[in-house]
Amino acid sequence: MKSASEYWRRNLRLVIACIIVWFVVSFGFGIILVDAMNSMSLGGYKLGFWFAQQGSIYVFVGLIFFYVKKMNQLDREFDVHED
Template identity: 55%
Template sequence: MTPEKRAAYWKANVRLLVILLFIWFIVSYGLGILLVEPLNTIHLGGYPLGFWFAQQGSIYAFLVLIFVYAGAMNRLDKKFDVDE
């Protein structure tokens, strides 16, 4: 792999990580801590939505992001011809 191609691959990888970490931050910190009071006016399964995001929502979002990352990295690996 040429140095230019390696740099482009790394740049795309870091960009993907930043986007996914930002989404996780918004879900876990933003919805679970900052917006907890407005979300607590809505109930999900008998529990306030803010409480739900703080306790389970961020975990579910993290699990979804793991699968999104794995799929995106597979596509990225194929694009840069570094797949197995």
């Protein structure tokens, strides 16, 4: 079995990457940069408004399943998975 600290370090790296995406789509595109994003549009939606009321939610869902997949791989790689 590889070291527990290496497993934890890889876990944290994955989590931090996901959290950055989480922050950018919601707080970034949806709030801080909303005016700049609103100069573009997606159909009848202004883009910043779309991220704030639709887009960020879709990204959140995708992000969790991405994390689940990666973590399950990591668990196997370090042989700490259940059964």
